Amino acid sequence: MAENKRLGVYICSAYGIGEAIDCEKLAEDLKKIENVVICKVRKDLCTESGADEIRQDIIEHNLEGIVIGASSPRFHTEIFKFDPKIAVDRVSLREQVAWTHEPKHKETQRLALDYMMMGIAKLNTFEPPEPMILDINETVMVIGGGVTGMNAALATTKAGFNVILVEKEAELGGFYRKLYRLTPTKEPFNELMINPCEALIEEVKSDPKIEILTNTKIISTSGQPGMFDVIAKSNGEEIRFQVGTIVQATGWIPYDATKLSHLGYGLDNVLTNIELEEQFKKNTFETDKVIENVVFIQCAGSRDQNHLPYCSSVCCMTSLKQALYIREKYPHSKIYIIYKDIRTPGPYEMFYKRVQSEDNIFLTKGEIKFVQKVNGHLNVTVGSTLLGDEISIDADLLVLATGMVPTTAVEENGNKSESEGEPQEIPLSGNRIIHSNILNLTYRQGPELPLLKYGFPDSHYICFPYETRRTGIYAAGTVRAPMDSVSAKSDAYGAALKAIQALVNIKKGTALHPRSGDMSFPDFFLQRCTQCKRCTEECPFGTLDEDDKGTPKPNPNRCRRCAICMGACPERIISFKNYSVRMISEMIKSIYIPTEEEDGEAPPRILCFMCENDAYPSLDIVAAKKIKYTPYVRIIPLRCLGSTSISWIADSLSQGFDGVILFGCKYGDDYQCHFIRGSEIANTRMENVQEKLKQLALEPERVELHMLSIDEYDKIPGIFNRFAELIEKIGPNPYKEM
């Protein structure tokens, strides 16, 4: 049924295309194809009237698919909009042929024909995807009842969804509830604020759409978005329920101060900032003691390679606030805040100024040399001060500004901190999981969210802070990054939005970012599965579980449609309706390989696979700059370079291609791949490719893989030209004439 669609083929002759190639000749050649019902050349194809003509033809000729050879699909998108049942392929005759190659050259004409043929081959194997629509549960589970969790819960219900709020303690509030006062969050940023936590708790408790489960820990989370099955222990009882998506707002714990004995922790009158806060909150801070000198040590265990290497972002603000607590109780005390840098971003600078202007509060840049007990007195010695001298302070109270550790970084039982999964065959960026006993996912790839640096469960933390590597589960608040309560509320709203957005899309059967709206999903032809487990290991989103034998168990709602599993599968049993191993194979087969025998010459042919997200769009910039490059290359865009099937490379070489070149995103710790590690995985597959080359007795230089950022477009022509020269030097592929 998918075969031989009734196709309409359209060629634009404007924008320099008509000057570069013989469009009429191209049309003549394409008309010879059996299922090309109609083929037209138009000078104003990329206009409403051009698109209208296509729309009329679709009806009149009962077309099932159309190939448009004109501008790149990144342009004129608003014009070429058709009935979604019609398969459409846009061939960049303008960018990849006319603007980048010698006009009226035989090779340029061949290039145009090949690209149009590839478009036709693609549509012949293309089936319009149908969404998989399942009955789903639309409740959002929020884990953690602190400031982030409570705000996430309220935001969700106000948007019309139900919430189950899980809190491990007996009371809601988390660390937020332990705060005595808040640092100012509004103009003029100079007065401490009453903590509104109790009111927030009341609001949550009185919201009928929030089911609160306190004293509750999750034992296991299985299934997939829209149908997560949760088993929990609630007040000693085992309970089971289903939820749709999850916001993980499990917060932080203070850095373990017992590791800070060098800063005096353990001595009398040494407290952490948390302990001081609690004493003020509970009003247990002793007032009858004589307190003349108080020292705050900033970055106690933070910004320290031996402890927490990162900055906990809020401790400067906290100490400035706590200095005012002390000032209120002991108006005549001297307060010293010893810091590396004072970090009061944005308008918090005004609060810093206000505290700085207080009498007898001394902010001093310096490094703590030692803290000791001298004659029953605490003594703090500070070096590298601004005045260049060492200073020594006798303190009646020493406060250590300790930092924040995300709950995901803490091993619950103090056991192994690495994933217990089988040792990974390939080093995968940021794929560490710690058994923090929070979600207890039954996923094959591990029980918790994968972590980036320092145990924060983040993913693409610049452009897409809620990208998440576990679809439908969104981290928010201090578990994601150190932050204050204002940022935590905003983050709660963001994560809650993503949680309901996931529900809305799963309900429609459409993919989430980055392939937003894609209705395809992978089909597995499991009868031919050899249980090699490559797909279950390589999926960046943990989509696939395994049965006892190792056969993959798909969870379509976890899938983000990158097709890395498709590239992983040596049996080629994974495919999408609109993207498959066979589709790309057919495109490769449709490329004509000239031979001496048939054509009197055999110019080289190079196959190129490109990531459609970064490298492929940059071809348009090369074209806009009218930079020419070798006409020997035929470029196929891929969803992700990780979806490359080794079979395409092997088959193309046996078909007579002289070389294969691949372009993917940068990988490593600062990866730019939109599917986390697709390009990295593609690179690891190159070992197998070299094995294949050996079997075929071909030179290893015939296959190259490059990492390319989207702004490195200027490198592409050089890479192509150099590779073409190299291939010419190596000589033609001996399989060409076979």
Next chain:
Amino acid sequence: MNKEVLNTDILVVGAGIAGISTALEAAETGFNVILIEQSPFIGGRVTQLNQYFPKLCPPSCGLEINIKRLRENPLIKLYTLAEVKDITGQKGDFEVKIAIKPTYIKDNCQNIDEIIEKCPYERKNDFDFGLSNTKVIYKAHNNAYPDKYVLDRSSLTEEQLKFLSEAFPEAIDINQKEREIYVKAGSIIWASGWQPYDAKKLDNLGYGKFPNVLTNMELERLFASNGPYGGQPKFNGFNNGILKSVAFVQCAGSRDENHLEYCSSVCCLASIKQSQYIRQLYQDCEIHIYYIDIRTPGVFEEFYNTYTQDEKIYIHRGKVAKVIGNNNGLIVEAEDTLSGKLVQRAHDLVVLAVGMQPDTQKLKLLMPEVLDKNGFVRTDIDTGIIACGVCTRPKDVASTVQESTGAVMRAIHYIKGGN
């Protein structure tokens, strides 16, 4: 004349990274969005950046995906060259008058590149902060979306305009008129972004006086591959253009009651990032960063540690008092608060890490009560206007996208009639 009225759930004002993110997150949750942008292109400030910290990756990478999502989403309507003229109504039921400026360039002109080449008139390129010129018919940058060309009439005399329209009738249509639309929206998300603080006000720091005193944003353009030098900047007047020593002046106009009293939050990270641009191009160049406090919060600490290990990078605690020019280049005078001494050092290039100022002039005219005294849109009280990005507070890209996603949730609450 009939009013052209459009109905939508959410109106997003400003299509920088905040506005784009907001529009996408809302539309992908099923809401109709009208996204307006005053420039001819979208992407805003981040399109002017060479790289993001801490990954040192190009902003166009994330933008490409976002623009693809936007292009393919039928729930988003984008209007560029569009400006808010009036706001009436309240949350849940706003009516906003919007003026859309013409491009004066015909949509289907097929040889626009040739015409630009032939066009004899140039204008200062504001996209490059005036560091380059473009023709008066121009596209902001080579990857601009929408792929729209504009005629800058303000740079032309009447005679020049007449000449152009007669010479290139296939491209230019000077009869295009500004039009007005009215948008009825359940909520408005304001994402109008920021302006770099005007360095000309920092007269002690030599900006405008010495050509080798630049702002941090100008440096971004100089090193950007789509900038005036294709990413390989040339500096004139010393060592044959080879930089030997560059100074970064932190808090140039920030944390300063005479200028911006607040901290702009990103400038420390930006300068550390920019030191890498320079170090990669000039292997022997020293970098001197003059700072009050280095502010690299959270995991950005690693970025600071990694790059300041470079033996050619020196950081000096002290506020720069002035920049003086002499025959050998530039002298930076600063009080080194670590040693207590007044120090002078010669540099070839001085980069002023100027801060961010909210770009909220329009709101100041229409709804002054929603702004704080520094011009940021207030988020601590419910003003009816939801805002995100740097117009609420100085912040980096990641925090902007995070806040923008959260802003959609608040917009949904307004639409649903709550707060």
